[in-house]
């Protein structure tokens with residue numbers, strides 16, 4: 315009986331696969347860890363870098379190997395793919411994959427006796443032509459497109475106008491500026507490119523056996539899609555293509571964009587039916603970006619917020635109001651026409667926290683496991699809010715950006731200040747006011763959550779019928795860092811959450827789960843049944859989520875409110891390029 319659904323998450327450091335039943339309960343999950351499983355590619359934290367040009371990218375061959383391996387691992391756990399009725403998936407956003415002119419033929423004629431990488435990889439020196447015109451996929455951490463971004467912002471007058479049209483001002487990682495740079499740096503490879511996929515539509519293409527359309531939500535991470543008019547923006551395509559004459563060709567390369575997030579792209583490629591036993595009727599439902607997919611793992615209300623702690627930290631809300639601004643992102647909702655996703659995205663998320671964890675572990679005489687979070691967590695919780703032993707002490711406020719940051723757009727660096735709210739003054743910190751690295755544990759978490767609070771203020775309200783200050787109703791913690799109780803505790807203290815801080819109880823991965831749910835909805839929905847109704851009718855609150863801790867704490871939340879102006883001040887110093895205060 316085909317009553318199961320499969321979801322994937324192809325993100326920075328891992329490929330995860332999840333099988334759920336028609337009751338949406340988790341049946342199997344497996345992952346491939348890129349560094350651990352594919353060290354042969356020379357990657358670190360899933361990527362390769364070219365620091366001289368600010369480039370960050372990943373080998374496409376690695377993605378191909380990961381697909382075969384995650385399916386084998388799911389089978390190893392007992393997954394029976396003959397029961398899978400629908401497949402969907404998600405990819406890290408903005409990354410592009412460049413298909414060669416042979417791609418469609420190769421995808422359509424895969425031999426089930428061989429691996430994907432054996433048949434699709436383009437070997438530079440080999441005899442065989444491959445499916446790709448370029449062996450690498452630019453990664454969302456790439457910072458090589460400053461020049462192109464300036465052009466995109468200027469093309470519509472200013473960053474605000476670009477955000478109004480496409481949901482975001484120009485960002486280094488967005489696919490439009492990335493395609494422009496690719497076309498300028500590798501003109502021959504661009505000319506040899508038949509199709510361009512996002513990471514999400516690349517993954518869909520592999521399962522479909524032909525190049526798949528981009529979906530209506532992930533397309534908003536390109537600075538190329540005119541959100542209000544629901545079509546490609548020709549002036550922006552002209553920039554990416556290197557001139558007006560290239561617009562039609564780039565449209566062909568990018569292909570159609572599917573409006574319905576539950577639409578089937580078609581049935582699964584025979585490669586997977588023969589090699590892994592999928593039924594030939596299994597439907598491939600539109601794949602989307604990893605953040606859009608994450609919001610599908612939960613029946614979120616307009617006043618709920620998701621904090622996703624993956625390699626990046628993202629803050630996600632669902633809203634029916636389109637209020638774009640150059641400071642954040644708006645995307646089309648992945649399933650629900652007329653709805654949007656509000657998103658903040660930080661490059662310095664998981665890796666920046668790990669950086670401080672590692673420094674603390676090196677310093678600690680008790681820590682034997684260099685990767686343990688125990689000492690970091692203990693120090694973070696033992697340190698008083700904002701490092702204030704008494705309310706009259708100045709607050710400790712810092713920024714910790716081992717990589718160039720998106721929010722705000724500044725170079726890599728660390729900034730540590732003490733802040734006195736009554737006089738609104740900042741002073742560079744030193745070892746006497748800010749002992750390092752111990753004080754950094756609480757400070758980095760506070761800094762990350764204060765930044766989210768600062769930028770989401772206009773989207774939250776006072777809970778109905780209460781006199782509580784404006785704040786989200788629930789905070790849902792998802793992604794790799796969501797297992798950390800100290801991080802959840804600090805999220806609640808800083809961001810509030812009138813109903814508390816929650817995490818998913820089913821499965822370690824909200825993003826892959828959201829994809830599996832979308833597959834289930836796409837295949838099983840009755841006529842006109844929206845995703846929210848589909849999810850609500852199968853949702854099991856007790857079994858699916860768990861309340862971790864309180865959100866709003868009277869007094870503490872207000873104290874963090876006073877720190878917001880200080881954080882803005884520290885960001886101002888970072889933007890001015892000042893590096894002070896015992897900075898590493």
Ligand SMILES: Nc1ncnc2c1ncn2[C@@H]1O[C@H](COP(=O)(O)OP(=O)(O)O)[C@@H](O)[C@H]1O
Pocket residue numbers: 325326327328623624625626664665667668687793794795796797798801
């Ligand atoms: N116990 C933990 N405490 C804090 N962070 C953690 C913990 N376990 C994993 N992480 C973080 O989770 C990150 C990976 O999250 P994940 O969502 O799998 O990433 P991605 O989807 O970007 O590949 C790691 O960079 C790591 O910092």
Ligand SMILES: O=C(CO)[C@@H](O)[C@H](O)COP(=O)(O)O
Pocket residue numbers: 325326327405406407408454487535604605624625626627628659
């Ligand atoms: O760039 C963004 C969103 O705009 C990132 O959130 C990527 O989508 C990668 O996500 P993770 O690997 O951290 O899940």
